[in-house]
Amino acid sequence: MPRLRQDMNEKAQQLDPETAQDETLCSEAEFARTVADRIPVLVHIDELAKKNLKARFSRRIYATILEESSDLENLLDAADARYNTTFAGLFELVSSLRAISAAGYALKNVQQRTRRDDFLSAALEREFRGETEATQRFTDSTVRDLLDRLHDEVVLICGPAIGHDAPAQILNQERVELKRLPHTLGSDDHADVETMVAAKAALFLAVHKTMFDRAEGGRFQDVAEMRLFVREVCNEEQARFLEAKLTNIRSRYDTFIRNTSTERDSADLRDFRYVLEISFQLMRCVRHLVHFYERHENDIRDEEIKSDVARLVDKAVVLDRTLNFALFFVYRFVEAGAPIAERLLHHFTTAEVAELELPEGCMLHARPASLIAKVVIHHGTPVEMTMGGETCYAGSIMKVILLAGNHLKESRVTFKGDRLPVADLRLLFEHRLGEDGLEKLPEQLSYLCR
Numbered sequence: 001m002p003r004l005r006q007d008m009n010e011k012a013q014q015l016d017p018e019t020a021q022d023e024t025l026c027s028e029a030e031f032a033r034t035v036a037d038r039i040p041v042l043v044h045i046d047e048l049a050k051k052n053l054k055a056r057f058s059r060r061i062y063a064t065i066l067e068e069s070s071d072l073e074n075l076l077d078a079a080d081a082r083y084n085t086t087f088a089g090l091f092e093l094v095s096s097l098r099a100i101s102a103a104g105y106a107l108k109n110v111q112q113r114t115r116r117d118d119f120l121s122a123a124l125e126r127e128f129r130g131e132t133e134a135t136q137r138f139t140d141s142t143v144r145d146l147l148d149r150l151h152d153e154v155v156l157i158c159g160p161a162i163g164h165d166a167p168a169q170i171l172n173q174e175r176v177e178l179k180r181l182p183h184t185l186g187s188d189d190h191a192d193v194e195t196m197v198a199a200k201a202a203l204f205l206a207v208h209k210t211m212f213d214r215a216e217g218g219r220f221q222d223v224a225e226m227r228l229f230v231r232e233v234c235n236e237e238q239a240r241f242l243e244a245k246l247t248n249i250r251s252r253y254d255t256f257i258r259n260t261s262t263e264r265d266s267a268d269l270r271d272f273r274y275v276l277e278i279s280f281q282l283m284r285c286v287r288h289l290v291h292f293y294e295r296h297e298n299d300i301r302d303e304e305i306k307s308d309v310a311r312l313v314d315k316a317v318v319l320d321r322t323l324n325f326a327l328f329f330v331y332r333f334v335e336a337g338a339p340i341a342e343r344l345l346h347h348f349t350t351a352e353v354a355e356l357e358l359p360e361g362c363m364l365h366a367r368p369a370s371l372i373a374k375v376v377i378h379h380g381t382p383v384e385m386t387m388g389g390e391t392c393y394a395g396s397i398m399k400v401i402l403l404a405g406n407h408l409k410e411s412r413v414t415f416k417g418d419r420l421p422v423a424d425l426r427l428l429f430e431h432r433l434g435e436d437g438l439e440k441l442p443e444q445l446s447y448l449c450r
Contacts, residue, residue: 062108093309200249217327282330376394
């Protein structure tokens with residue numbers, strides 16, 4: 001504990017423990033008692049870790065650390081602990097523990113998935129396994145150090161009587177080889193499951209394009225280069241965006257496609273779900289590590305607290321594990337999944353062409369263009385729109401407006417895509433592109449009114 005921080009805490013403890021400036025504030029002594037009531041589980045885990053120095057942290061223990069540190073961080077944040085001399089250091093330690101344990105938990109989920117050897121090259125697969133293990137050792141050792149330092153900080157603030165024995169077997173109790181029950185519930189296909197497959201495959205291909213448009217997905221040798229990349233290409237906001245895209249595809253897949261007869265009959269679908277899961281878990285790891293790096297690079301006002309965290313966690317290693325392991329293999333799995341998604345899109349799309357006439361008195365200005373785009377986006381599969389021999393993607397309002405603007409004298413519009421969005425576009429044209437009021441659209445197009 002730096003001497004300056006210790007002096008500050010000693011001064012804080014000299015304050016009247018029952019005195020607060022007004023009724024909206026609690027005293028530091030009162031809040032210390034609240035923290036002491038909430039900290040025992042993390043203290044127990046720290047004591048277990050010290051007794052079992054060679055044990056690896058299990059998925060179960062990571063989940064517990066993540067839950068407890070998240071709850072404690074919320075408590076400290078609600079009390080404005082980051083702005084209080086006595087509690088600011090504790091807040092940063094808890095925040096760091098939450099971020100690193102979240103990354104460790106995501107890695108455990110990767111390790112507990114059934115291993116497949118046919119997605120990456122043999123060399124890359126060996127490297128992936130080794131790098132996953134190396135990164136797990138990093139998160140294990142970092143969480144141990146943060147727990148130890150957190151324990152010391154809590155004892156300093158709250159006093160020593162905060163822990164008792166806990167069952168040691170939870171530290172490294174893994175169930176990697178746990179067998180699954182047979183899937184006997186909900187095995188019938190949902191309506192239009194094939195359309196849902198095509199939509200999710202199209203979204204995955206959009207994620208692939210977004211990622212490779214931003215960067216090539218290679219490795220980095222220089223720390224300065226990694227810092228620049230995080231700042232300009234893969235900051236937390238951008239990592240959250242990609243994670244959200246993968247989360248959406250994965251969630252909708254599990255709701256509408258998983259355990260259907262369509263999935264059971266398609267090896268490509270099962271492969272697609274595996275790629276989704278690994279990519280999603282690795283992207284979660286990226287996001288949590290980037291959050292930690294950015295927070296402790298830019299967001300801490302107190303330089304002493306920042307230095308205290310830096311002594312525990314090497315930010316250069318965090319950058320390396322973020323970019324040269326987690327993000328690198330997100331790229332590799334998304335790259336491996338793209339041909340699978342292409343095959344699924346081709347197999348589960350029923351192509352249809354509709355040649356439509358603009359209704360009398362209607363023009364493709366902003367409002368009808370937005371409705372055309374909403375139909376395409378709602379169904380999630382690509383649709384091409386052609387006027388005067390020129391073609392664009394019909395899911396972009398601006399592209400539709402520009403295409404129509406280039407062909408003001410053209411009244412014939414052709415759509416090519418999956419049968420469901422094309423059917424809805426035909427219906428939209430039959431109802432004058434909504435120009436007579438959205439309330440007059442048929443029930444099948446009610447989603448356009450939302």
